[in-house]
Amino acid sequence: MYSIDFEFDGQLLSSLGFIICDFSAPNGANIISSGSDITFNKVSLNSGKKYNLIGTTYDSCISTTFHICKNPDTHDTGEMEIGQSEFRTITRWLCRRSFKKFRFISDNPNDDPCYFNASFNIGKITIADKLYGIELTMETDSPFGYGELVTKSATLSTATDSLMITDESDEIGYVYPDVIITCMGDGDLTLTNETFDSVVVIEGCTSGEVITLYGESQTIYSTKPAHNLSTDFNFAFLKLENTIDNRINEITSTLPCQIVVKYYPVIKDVL
Numbered sequence: 001m002y003s004i005d006f007e008f009d010g011q012l013l014s015s016l017g018f019i020i021c022d023f024s025a026p027n028g029a030n031i032i033s034s035g036s037d038i039t040f041n042k043v044s045l046n047s048g049k050k051y052n053l054i055g056t057t058y059d060s061c062i063s064t065t066f067h068i069c070k071n072p073d074t075h076d077t078g079e080m081e082i083g084q085s086e087f088r089t090i091t092r093w094l095c096r097r098s099f100k101k102f103r104f105i106s107d108n109p110n111d112d113p114c115y116f117n118a119s120f121n122i123g124k125i126t127i128a129d130k131l132y133g134i135e136l137t138m139e140t141d142s143p144f145g146y147g148e149l150v151t152k153s154a155t156l157s158t159a160t161d162s163l164m165i166t167d168e169s170d171e172i173g174y175v176y177p178d179v180i181i182t183c184m185g186d187g188d189l190t191l192t193n194e195t196f197d198s199v200v201v202i203e204g205c206t207s208g209e210v211i212t213l214y215g216e217s218q219t220i221y222s223t224k225p226a227h228n229l230s231t232d233f234n235f236a237f238l239k240l241e242n243t244i245d246n247r248i249n250e251i252t253s254t255l256p257c258q259i260v261v262k263y264y265p266v267i268k269d270v271l
Contacts, residue, residue, distance in 0.1 A: 002107050008118070009100035011093065018090070019071045020104075023125050023133050062116065062140045067125060069133045082131045087124070090134060094120040099141050114145040114267045144171065146264040153260040156253040157184070162194070163251040163259055167242040169266040174198075174241040176215025177263035183209045184256035191259075194250040196241040201234040205255060213237055215263070 004019040005012060013019065068090075070080050099117035106113075118140045125133030147168065154163035169175060174196070183189065183205045191200040202211060210223040215237055220229050240249050240263055253259065 003104040005105040008102045018068045021069045065137045067133050116140045116145050145267040151262045155258050157256050165249045167240045167247045170268040171266040174239040177261045179213040180260040181211045182258040189255040198239040203232040
Protein backbone atom coordinates (compact mmCIF):
# COMPACT_ATOMS: atom_id res chain seq x y z
CA MET A 1 0.00 0.00 0.00
CA TYR A 2 1.32 3.45 -0.94
CA SER A 3 0.55 6.22 1.53
CA ILE A 4 1.52 9.83 2.12
CA ASP A 5 -0.97 10.50 4.93
CA PHE A 6 -2.06 8.95 8.22
CA GLU A 7 -4.68 9.37 10.91
CA PHE A 8 -3.80 9.47 14.62
CA ASP A 9 -6.30 9.98 17.43
CA GLY A 10 -8.90 11.22 14.92
CA GLN A 11 -6.65 13.82 13.19
CA LEU A 12 -5.01 13.60 9.77
CA LEU A 13 -1.35 14.44 9.17
CA SER A 14 -2.41 16.34 6.03
CA SER A 15 -4.56 18.68 8.13
CA LEU A 16 -1.28 20.12 9.48
CA GLY A 17 0.20 20.57 6.00
CA PHE A 18 2.60 17.58 6.30
CA ILE A 19 3.09 14.38 4.30
CA ILE A 20 4.94 11.08 4.75
CA CYS A 21 8.31 11.16 2.98
CA ASP A 22 11.75 9.51 3.02
CA PHE A 23 14.96 11.49 3.41
CA SER A 24 17.17 8.44 2.80
CA ALA A 25 15.31 6.30 0.25
CA PRO A 26 17.77 4.01 -1.62
CA ASN A 27 17.26 2.87 -5.18
CA GLY A 28 15.69 -0.53 -5.70
CA ALA A 29 13.25 -2.63 -3.70
CA ASN A 30 12.66 -2.58 0.04
CA ILE A 31 11.59 -5.53 2.16
CA ILE A 32 9.06 -4.44 4.77
CA SER A 33 8.15 -6.58 7.76
CA SER A 34 4.45 -7.30 8.02
CA GLY A 35 4.71 -7.90 11.77
CA SER A 36 3.21 -11.04 13.33
CA ASP A 37 6.65 -12.66 13.63
CA ILE A 38 6.28 -16.00 15.41
CA THR A 39 8.92 -17.66 17.58
CA PHE A 40 8.80 -21.46 17.26
CA ASN A 41 9.97 -23.28 20.41
CA LYS A 42 11.40 -26.73 19.59
CA VAL A 43 13.18 -29.60 21.36
CA SER A 44 15.78 -31.86 19.76
CA LEU A 45 15.12 -35.56 19.19
CA ASN A 46 17.33 -38.33 17.85
CA SER A 47 20.61 -36.41 18.17
CA GLY A 48 19.27 -33.38 16.35
CA LYS A 49 17.84 -35.32 13.41
CA LYS A 50 14.32 -34.31 14.34
CA TYR A 51 12.79 -31.40 16.30
CA ASN A 52 9.37 -31.40 17.94
CA LEU A 53 7.37 -28.18 18.16
CA ILE A 54 6.40 -27.56 21.80
CA GLY A 55 4.93 -24.07 21.58
CA THR A 56 4.75 -20.76 19.72
CA THR A 57 4.72 -17.14 20.87
CA TYR A 58 4.59 -13.62 19.47
CA ASP A 59 7.68 -12.06 21.01
CA SER A 60 7.34 -8.47 19.81
CA CYS A 61 4.82 -5.83 18.85
CA ILE A 62 4.78 -4.05 15.51
CA SER A 63 7.13 -1.08 15.26
CA THR A 64 8.31 0.94 12.27
CA THR A 65 10.16 4.15 11.45
CA PHE A 66 9.29 6.69 8.77
CA HIS A 67 9.71 10.40 8.02
CA ILE A 68 7.40 13.36 7.56
CA CYS A 69 7.95 16.81 6.09
CA LYS A 70 5.93 19.77 4.91
CA ASN A 71 3.79 19.11 1.84
CA PRO A 72 5.52 20.74 -1.18
CA ASP A 73 2.15 20.96 -2.94
CA THR A 74 0.85 23.37 -0.31
CA HIS A 75 4.08 25.18 0.68
CA ASP A 76 6.42 27.27 -1.46
CA THR A 77 10.08 26.24 -1.75
CA GLY A 78 11.11 28.88 0.77
CA GLU A 79 8.54 27.65 3.31
CA MET A 80 9.74 24.04 3.70
CA GLU A 81 11.73 24.66 6.88
CA ILE A 82 9.84 23.47 9.96
CA GLY A 83 9.46 26.17 12.60
CA GLN A 84 9.70 25.64 16.34
CA SER A 85 5.97 26.08 16.91
CA GLU A 86 5.19 23.59 14.10
CA PHE A 87 7.60 21.03 15.57
CA ARG A 88 6.07 21.46 19.02
CA THR A 89 2.57 20.98 17.58
CA ILE A 90 3.63 17.71 15.91
CA THR A 91 5.37 16.53 19.09
CA ARG A 92 2.38 17.33 21.30
CA TRP A 93 0.07 15.48 18.93
CA LEU A 94 2.12 12.30 18.35
CA CYS A 95 4.41 11.85 21.35
CA ARG A 96 1.96 10.50 23.95
CA ARG A 97 2.33 8.46 27.11
CA SER A 98 -0.61 6.30 26.03
CA PHE A 99 -1.58 4.45 22.85
CA LYS A 100 -4.08 6.01 20.46
CA LYS A 101 -5.84 4.74 17.35
CA PHE A 102 -3.65 5.01 14.24
CA ARG A 103 -3.91 4.07 10.56
CA PHE A 104 -2.13 4.84 7.31
CA ILE A 105 -4.37 6.35 4.62
CA SER A 106 -4.16 4.28 1.44
CA ASP A 107 -4.33 5.85 -2.01
CA ASN A 108 -6.38 2.80 -3.07
CA PRO A 109 -10.05 3.18 -1.99
CA ASN A 110 -10.47 -0.61 -2.20
CA ASP A 111 -7.92 -1.29 0.57
CA ASP A 112 -9.40 -2.33 3.90
CA PRO A 113 -8.34 0.04 6.70
CA CYS A 114 -5.88 -1.43 9.19
CA TYR A 115 -5.72 0.17 12.65
CA PHE A 116 -3.15 0.04 15.43
CA ASN A 117 -2.96 1.28 19.00
CA ALA A 118 0.19 3.37 18.75
CA SER A 119 2.40 6.15 20.03
CA PHE A 120 5.62 7.71 18.74
CA ASN A 121 9.16 8.67 19.58
CA ILE A 122 10.32 11.69 17.57
CA GLY A 123 13.65 12.82 16.10
CA LYS A 124 14.76 15.84 14.06
CA ILE A 125 16.15 15.68 10.51
CA THR A 126 18.26 18.75 9.80
CA ILE A 127 20.02 20.00 6.67
CA ALA A 128 22.62 22.76 7.13
CA ASP A 129 21.39 23.13 10.72
CA LYS A 130 17.83 23.81 9.56
CA LEU A 131 14.92 21.52 10.42
CA TYR A 132 13.29 20.06 7.30
CA GLY A 133 12.06 16.67 8.46
CA ILE A 134 10.85 14.67 11.45
CA GLU A 135 11.63 11.01 12.05
CA LEU A 136 8.77 9.06 13.63
CA THR A 137 9.33 5.72 15.38
CA MET A 138 5.97 4.08 15.92
CA GLU A 139 5.42 1.64 18.78
CA THR A 140 2.24 -0.44 19.14
CA ASP A 141 0.68 -2.72 21.74
CA SER A 142 0.19 -5.78 19.49
CA PRO A 143 1.98 -8.01 16.96
CA PHE A 144 -0.79 -7.29 14.44
CA GLY A 145 -3.36 -4.69 13.41
CA TYR A 146 -7.13 -4.57 13.53
CA GLY A 147 -9.94 -3.95 11.07
CA GLU A 148 -13.05 -1.83 11.43
CA LEU A 149 -15.42 -2.66 14.27
CA VAL A 150 -17.77 -5.49 13.23
CA THR A 151 -21.25 -5.43 14.80
CA LYS A 152 -23.75 -8.28 14.45
CA SER A 153 -27.16 -8.52 16.12
CA ALA A 154 -30.23 -10.74 16.23
CA THR A 155 -33.36 -11.52 18.22
CA LEU A 156 -33.24 -15.09 19.55
CA SER A 157 -36.86 -15.84 20.45
CA THR A 158 -36.56 -19.63 20.61
CA ALA A 159 -33.82 -22.18 21.29
CA THR A 160 -33.63 -22.92 17.55
CA ASP A 161 -32.97 -19.29 16.55
CA SER A 162 -29.32 -18.41 15.97
CA LEU A 163 -26.97 -15.56 15.15
CA MET A 164 -24.46 -16.50 12.43
CA ILE A 165 -21.12 -14.66 12.56
CA THR A 166 -18.20 -15.07 10.17
CA ASP A 167 -14.92 -14.47 12.00
CA GLU A 168 -12.97 -12.26 9.58
CA SER A 169 -9.68 -12.40 11.50
CA ASP A 170 -6.39 -13.33 9.82
CA GLU A 171 -5.27 -15.02 13.05
CA ILE A 172 -6.39 -18.64 13.37
CA GLY A 173 -7.79 -19.10 16.86
CA TYR A 174 -10.27 -16.96 18.78
CA VAL A 175 -11.12 -13.45 19.94
CA TYR A 176 -13.28 -12.35 22.87
CA PRO A 177 -15.99 -10.00 21.55
CA ASP A 178 -18.13 -7.56 23.52
CA VAL A 179 -21.61 -9.04 23.92
CA ILE A 180 -24.75 -7.08 24.87
CA ILE A 181 -27.70 -9.25 25.93
CA THR A 182 -31.18 -7.83 26.50
CA CYS A 183 -33.24 -10.49 28.26
CA MET A 184 -36.82 -11.04 27.03
CA GLY A 185 -37.86 -13.36 29.84
CA ASP A 186 -37.07 -14.57 33.35
CA GLY A 187 -34.80 -17.53 34.01
CA ASP A 188 -31.35 -18.98 33.44
CA LEU A 189 -29.54 -18.04 30.24
CA THR A 190 -27.11 -20.30 28.40
CA LEU A 191 -25.43 -18.66 25.43
CA THR A 192 -23.61 -21.16 23.23
CA ASN A 193 -21.29 -20.94 20.24
CA GLU A 194 -22.57 -24.17 18.68
CA THR A 195 -19.69 -24.37 16.21
CA PHE A 196 -16.84 -24.30 18.71
CA ASP A 197 -18.57 -25.26 21.98
CA SER A 198 -18.06 -21.97 23.83
CA VAL A 199 -20.71 -21.73 26.58
CA VAL A 200 -21.76 -18.74 28.71
CA VAL A 201 -24.08 -19.43 31.65
CA ILE A 202 -25.87 -16.64 33.57
CA GLU A 203 -28.47 -17.72 36.08
CA GLY A 204 -31.34 -15.69 37.54
CA CYS A 205 -31.90 -13.29 34.62
CA THR A 206 -35.04 -11.10 34.51
CA SER A 207 -37.02 -9.67 31.61
CA GLY A 208 -35.71 -6.28 30.49
CA GLU A 209 -32.30 -6.80 32.13
CA VAL A 210 -29.34 -5.81 29.97
CA ILE A 211 -26.15 -7.77 30.55
CA THR A 212 -22.88 -6.71 28.91
CA LEU A 213 -19.83 -8.93 28.57
CA TYR A 214 -16.63 -6.97 27.89
CA GLY A 215 -14.37 -9.46 26.14
CA GLU A 216 -11.00 -7.72 26.25
CA SER A 217 -11.17 -6.75 29.92
CA GLN A 218 -13.03 -9.95 30.91
CA THR A 219 -15.66 -8.07 32.94
CA ILE A 220 -19.44 -8.31 33.13
CA TYR A 221 -22.09 -5.69 33.95
CA SER A 222 -25.86 -5.81 34.54
CA THR A 223 -28.45 -3.05 34.62
CA LYS A 224 -29.98 -4.89 37.59
CA PRO A 225 -27.73 -4.12 40.59
CA ALA A 226 -29.47 -6.80 42.67
CA HIS A 227 -28.33 -9.52 40.26
CA ASN A 228 -25.40 -11.23 41.99
CA LEU A 229 -23.27 -12.07 38.97
CA SER A 230 -20.37 -13.23 41.14
CA THR A 231 -22.36 -16.38 41.92
CA ASP A 232 -24.73 -16.56 38.93
CA PHE A 233 -22.10 -16.28 36.14
CA ASN A 234 -19.80 -19.15 35.11
CA PHE A 235 -17.07 -16.62 34.15
CA ALA A 236 -16.69 -18.17 30.70
CA PHE A 237 -16.74 -15.32 28.18
CA LEU A 238 -18.04 -15.92 24.67
CA LYS A 239 -15.41 -16.72 22.03
CA LEU A 240 -15.54 -16.13 18.30
CA GLU A 241 -13.28 -18.68 16.65
CA ASN A 242 -11.93 -19.75 13.31
CA THR A 243 -9.90 -22.66 11.95
CA ILE A 244 -8.11 -22.97 8.63
CA ASP A 245 -11.30 -24.55 7.22
CA ASN A 246 -14.14 -22.82 9.09
CA ARG A 247 -14.91 -19.21 10.04
CA ILE A 248 -18.65 -19.58 10.80
CA ASN A 249 -19.86 -19.17 14.40
CA GLU A 250 -23.47 -20.09 15.28
CA ILE A 251 -24.69 -18.43 18.50
CA THR A 252 -27.83 -19.73 20.28
CA SER A 253 -29.60 -18.91 23.55
CA THR A 254 -31.84 -20.93 25.89
CA LEU A 255 -33.57 -17.73 27.09
CA PRO A 256 -35.36 -15.37 24.67
CA CYS A 257 -33.15 -12.33 24.19
CA GLN A 258 -31.80 -9.70 21.87
CA ILE A 259 -28.06 -10.01 21.35
CA VAL A 260 -25.43 -7.67 19.92
CA VAL A 261 -21.87 -8.92 19.29
CA LYS A 262 -19.00 -6.49 18.58
CA TYR A 263 -15.36 -7.27 17.77
CA TYR A 264 -12.32 -6.02 15.86
CA PRO A 265 -10.98 -8.62 13.39
CA VAL A 266 -7.23 -9.21 13.45
CA ILE A 267 -5.32 -8.01 10.38
CA LYS A 268 -1.76 -9.31 9.88
CA ASP A 269 -0.29 -6.37 8.03
CA VAL A 270 1.75 -3.29 8.81
CA LEU A 271 0.16 -0.87 6.35
